[in-house]
Amino acid sequence: MTDLLKGVEKASRAVKIEVSTIEQEALARELDDFLQWLEPMLELNTNQAEQVLFSHGAVNVLREDCPRQSNLAELQEAAPNFAGGFYLVPPIIE
Amino acid sequence: MELRKISVRQAAEAVCNGEPTAHDLIEITLKNCSVINEGLNIFNYIAGIDAIEQAKAVDRRIESGEQMPLAGLPVVIKDDICYGVLPTSFGSSAFKDFISPHTATAVERVMDAGAIVVGKTNLDDMGMGSTTKSSPNGPTINPWVPGYTAGSAGAAAIAAGVGMFALESDSGGALRQGASHCGVIGLRPTMGSVSRFGLNAFSSSFGQVGITAFSSENIISVLKIIAGYDPRDSATSICTDRLDEQNSTPALKDIKIGYPVELIDYLEPSMREIVEKTRDEYIAQGLKFENVELSLFREALQAYYVIAAAEASSNQARFDGIRFGKADEASSLEELYHKNRSSTLGREARRRSIFGAFLLSKGNYDLYYRQALKVWDMVRREFANVFKRCDMILLTEVKKLPVSLNEDKGFLDDWSEDLFCAAVSMSGLPSLTLPAGQIEQFPVGIQLVGYSFSEELLTQVGSRLVR
Incomplete structure (x- = not known):
């Protein structure tokens, strides 16, 4: 369980989600249950199988490389803090 | 106009003839939405003056002689599908006032065809779930059985008669399970047939925009409008005519259904009885059945x-x-x-x-992710093998009846409910949910899974099998 606690801590840091100690412990227990639940899948012999990247083997469709109308101003309006062409965040250089 | 008793084609014709006008239909529908919402908690947002203005615009288009296949018809859309007029919350309280700068392609297409959005429907936290129990707005109540979840709010809206059809997302089975729980018809289309631009898919591989309605005929009418290549979604099929057009209605005796007999063992006895009874009734109507092996549903x-x-x-x-x-x-x-x-x-x-x-x-x-991608391959191959011999596969959507509003057996129990839907999502194949019967007062559905782009055939067969 200690490893799973560390795993949860590391994963929550990676996805930048605040997790309290109590929630971390609960998530570690749930993760333990989840990994045990996955065991039948792990036991499956997949030696002859390939990794799938799309559900029915379709390939990406490329569109014409030509300029399209953009609604950049509307997208920027959706930002909570935007000014002078920049998304505003706290200073990152001390 | 009783939306549950009329086809899309008939309803649009009636609106084009001014009986009623789009304005009158939308005005009464909005009032009904508000009344129904008080008891069932279907909507995160109900449209207001904007929908009325759009209805007036549709009436003007009709006056100018324009023909629209969805003229003035009310549509509800799940609140993880962007619509630039009403807020899109994605199922998060942080986004309750967020107006998306985009409108999803599927929504644009039905609006171009004359449909009018009357509301955004409730959903689970970030669209993750098939019960609406994790919604920040609380769960949507099953219209047939108060005290139980509806599964999906779009299905509840259609069952309650406040929309001609619903556009909903489906990743692990929310649309299909909701249709089953509410006694309506739902279609998860072939992956790539409908654009996902404007859908907040938490899973890019499995999230899809589907349709819920009161008849198979209505489903295919809407699908023909929303399906097709979209330059804003590179995963849409490049062929705009991929939906297999059926030149003539196939005889039921020419259709062979695969029946995964071992999977039926997973069902609770009452659910099993419904599926077996449905199979027997389908056989009596002329359909052929063949037992098939789909052994990987648990691993899928x-x-x-x-x-x-x-x-x-x-x-x-x-x-x-x-x-x-x-x-x-x-x-x-x-x-x-x-x-x-x-x-x-x-x-x-x-x-x-x-x-x-x-x-x-x-x-x-x-250990986990790469193995899962390989299992995905095996699941696809298993389905492909069945479709060498069969035209469709009969499955259920759920193992048991909907959960009560107070029931919480933990996340793995909730996830396990997707047993019959997740494998189909992985296959990328189309699936049509049809009402199959009732256990006590609970509606129960089955799903017919077809080969890629066989939605026309699925709905033609489905329309003759509705009970």
């Missing part, structure tokens, strides 16, 4: 949750509160990210993001 469900969690952890990175959404006060960038994301993502979304990041981390990637 597990692989689905590995891949879906991994993709959720990546896709949800966009919810950082910088480019859109709600921003909290913070003294550093790292703190800003943590605060914004923590207030945006609910319990289920947090769980899947964290599990997903764990599964993708060094040491776990090969």
